Amino acid sequence: MGACFGYSHALGGLAGSHAEYIRVPFADHGSFPVPDGLDDDLAAVFASDAGPTGWMGADLGGVGPGDVVAVWGAGGVGQVAARASVLLGAERVIVIDRIPERLRQAREYMGVETLDYTGTDVGAELRERTGGRGPDVCIEAVGMEAHSPGPEYAYDQIKQQLRLQSDRPTALREAIYACRKGGSVFCLGVFAGVVDKFPLGAMMNKGLTFRGAQQHGQRYIPALLDRIAGGDLPTRHLATHPMTLDEGPRGYEMFKRKQDGCVRPVFQF
Ligand SMILES: NC(=O)c1ccc[n+]([C@@H]2O[C@H](COP(=O)([O-])OP(=O)(O)OC[C@H]3O[C@@H](n4cnc5c(N)ncnc54)[C@H](O)[C@@H]3O)[C@@H](O)[C@H]2O)c1
Structure with a gap:
């Protein structure tokens, strides 16, 4: 794997990037000019994280003309x-x-349909909306801290607390079960270790293609900056809480608890 700031020695041993100044290794390769005409930093900053991550899920997930796509998670990455x-x-x-x-943002800014998973059987609703077939491409943008209103939430929480699994793969399971035969599932959400009740049988027997990755920034950032500048890809609305670095702990708390409509705190100097 490549390196990430603040991802421990598993990914390069680079310290976190939340500081007034940081040393950027290989800066000639990892820094990109923001194009003229994109003068809103709060829009441009998403070309560095949620942008390439989300784009990669659709691109490497194989989305093409005419496809039906389901995306789990309406955070910055999912949107x-x-x-x-x-x-x-x-x-x-x-x-x-x-x-x-978040569902409202997805409808208003990203121009897509939404589905509230509380009080809905997601698999049944997706079959209903796809003529009984299931989506062609399923993109998981939730990660290891997924929620669920069903009993599997308690099951996953207990196994995670007892260290019998490291991550809660609720949305990933749902994506694998929902995907049409021969379809594609792409895992954007971060998982760290092992999970339980992974539906390997459904994956194998339906002939699914399953992929995941840490985002390929260098591959996507220049084109995404152009798309953000050109208005194709709205991102400014994701920066719900601009704040100073000193307010970092409050920002992280709000993000973690999804308080006050927080999608992303963005730290500015
Ligand atoms: N692969 C990469 O390179 C990369 C890069 C950046 C972020 N990520 C990961 O992508 C994931 C999403 O990032 P984010 O910033 O959008 O996070 P986020 O926390 O803002 O959004 C996650 C969303 O998932 C929703 N959710 C929880 N359980 C769900 C379920 N069962 N079904 C549907 N939705 C559910 C939450 O309500 C939340 O809105 C995280 O795991 C993050 O670590 C991966």
Whole structure:
């Protein structure tokens, strides 16, 4: 794997990047000029994280013209994956989450359908919306701290607390079960270790293609900066809470608890 700031020695041993100054190794390779015409830093900053991550999910997930795409998670990553799917020609894109303001953002800014997973059987609803077939491409943008209103949430929480599994793969399981036969599942959410009840049988027997990755920034950032500048890819709305670095702990708390409509705190100097 490549290196990430603040991802321990598992990924390069680089310290975190939350500081007034940081040393950027290979800066000639890892820094990109923001194009003229993109003068809003709060929009441009998403070309560095949620942007390439979401775009990669749609691109390497194989989204193409006419596809139906389902995206689990309406955070910054999921919203960009949804918009990327639209721009790559998907016919229908459905974003799944429980947080009303995030689902509203997905509809208003990314131009996609939404589905609230609370009180809904997500698999049944996706079959209903796809003529009984299931989505062609399923993109998981939730990660190891997934929630669920069902009993599997207690099961996963207990196994995680007892260190019998490291991550809660609730949304990933749902994506594998929902995907149409021969379809593609892409895992953007970060997982650290081992998970339980991974539906290997469904994956194998339906002939699914399953992929995941840490985002390939260098591959996507220049094109994404152009798309953000050109208005194809709205990102400014994701920066719900600009603040100073001193307010970092409050920002992280709000992000973790999804308080006050927080999608992303962005630290500015
Ligand atoms: N692969 C990469 O390179 C890369 C890069 C950046 C972020 N990530 C990861 O992508 C994931 C998403 O990032 P983010 O910043 O958008 O996070 P986020 O926390 O803002 O969004 C996650 C969303 O998932 C929703 N969610 C929880 N359980 C769900 C379920 N069962 N079904 C549907 N939605 C559910 C939450 O309500 C939340 O809105 C995280 O795991 C993050 O670590 C990966």
